[in-house]
Amino acid sequence: TLPRYPEDQNAREYIEDAINDALKAGMHLSLIVATFEYSDKIKTEISTEVLVELEKTIIDQLHKGKDLVLRYTNEFFIILQDCSKNSALIVQGRIEQAIRSCCSKIHLGENVKISFGAATYPDEANSYQELINKAKQI
Secondary structure: OOOEEOOOOOHHHHHHHHHHHHHHHOOOEEEEEEEEEEOHHHHOOOOHHHHHHHHHHHHOOOOOOOOEEEEOOOEEEEEEEOOOHHHHHHHHHHHHHHHHHHHHHOOOHHHEEEEEEEEEEOOOOOOHHHHHHHHOOO
């Protein structure tokens, strides 16, 4: 099982800790960011239950016990320990397909725009902010 973190938890703390762990172990760390843009029609209808269902869908696509999912109102941060860029892109594809299927099943389909991005430490970024920027393609 994966640990669950409250929405108000600071992603910076978890990502920086994960970067430090990767540095010490000489491993890669990948971050996937799934961003949701809700239409005005459903923006006020997005409930905690919907977010929890989306989170469960993401968790079902992960395999490692050290991977983390941080849930926020309009995005999810998925931290993949010991995961190269190529592996992260495979995981991202699985997550994207599962999320789109879940959105159709709970009738969000056309009312939500979802974008995905991924970045890997140390190949593409060396700090929290660089990792976030690269994953969000800022």
